[in-house]
Amino acid sequence: MSTVPPSQPHVFDATVANFETEVLKASLTTPVLVDLWAEWCEPCKTLGPILEKLAAEYNGAFRLAKVDVEAEQQLAAMFGVRSIPTVVLVKDGQVLDGFAGAMPEGQIREFLARHVQPAAGEPAEDAAPEVEESAEDALNRLQQAIAAEPDRAELKLDLALALMRAGKTEPAQAELDALPANLATDARAVRLRSQLELARSLEGAPSMAELRARIDTNDADWEARDLLGVRLLVEGDAAAGLDQFLDILKRQRDWNDGRAKKRLLAAFATIDDAVLVSQYRRRMSSLVF
Known part of the structure; x- marks a missing residue:
């Protein structure tokens, strides 16, 4: 009803x-x-x-x-x-x-x-097109807003997200860790935490070409598959990254204390495509259960 x-x-x-x-x-x-x-x-x-x-x-x-x-x-x-x-x-x-x-x-x-314009009449023909805000402009805007209203904690979450988009993972982590408890469980904060976890796993990791070469040499090089999956995710090829984790889960489910399943769950929290996430959740469930 x-x-x-x-x-x-x-x-x-x-x-x-x-x-x-x-x-x-x-x-x-x-x-x-x-x-x-x-x-x-x-x-x-x-x-x-x-x-x-x-x-x-x-x-x-x-x-x-x-x-x-x-x-x-x-x-x-x-x-x-x-x-x-x-x-x-x-x-x-x-x-x-x-x-x-x-x-x-x-x-x-x-x-x-930030995302929706209220319905109105047709825009003027000579209206200037909307210019997408750069990462640095977003950081400057948010830092100024926080200076003006330091008690607005939600601005600090926006800043943490902007820092991550700008590739500044350590400052993003610091801002995330400093959030009050009510914002620490916000959906965006949870997503950012998963993104940072994935980014940290690539510190000192081999290049994508090296990882592919290792897998060509040894198809059961689980560490190389794991890191390749993370690299693919971070570089925007979500489906290919998830496929690497699923392959580990299917063939060596308990490798490294079940890391493949943990990677999949962390990845689901970072991917925008709800249809893709739903599809891969089902595939993961079919392997786990």
Whole structure:
């Protein structure tokens, strides 16, 4: 039974049956904000009405998909939900950003402003195209914002993410470690922690060419396969990286205290493509169970 009143045209219930069409495919043209909630969750009851209000205000600039995690446990597992409410933004078929917990309306507006433009009339023909912010510009902007409002801890999480995007792993780790407890479990913080874990494993590691040569010489060089999988992930070839971990899991499941499974779980937390993650979760489960 639907939980969404018919008076809210930009809000809908997402299920396994309609997820691919109404969320993933639809996000190719319009961003979809996914609200993972449950009836028994008190913070969800605070957050839900705020999201619905903003969906109405944005008037179709984004759609709000409501996922009851009790009824749709497969979707909750696909997103790796650890606490609710959890909110993720799906755009161009991929998870772009997200947060956990019932944030205040002002912070949610800031979150939306980073990714969604409110619906308005047609843009002027001579309007200047939007210029993507560089990594250094993002760092400068966030550092200035933190200097102006040092008590806003969520800005420090944004800074940690920006440092990681700029390739500054040690400062990113320092900012992540300094986050307060309520932000340490935020979906973005969890993802960043997994990214940093993968990046650290490549310190002093051989090049991709050397790792491929080692595997050509010895197909059961598990360490080379493991590091190759990490390199492929970090360099953007997620499927090829996951395939390396699956190969280890299939052929030498207990190698290095089950590292292949740990790598897969860490990788799932860093990959934006929800469809790819769901596919590889199923393949991992078929090997583990």
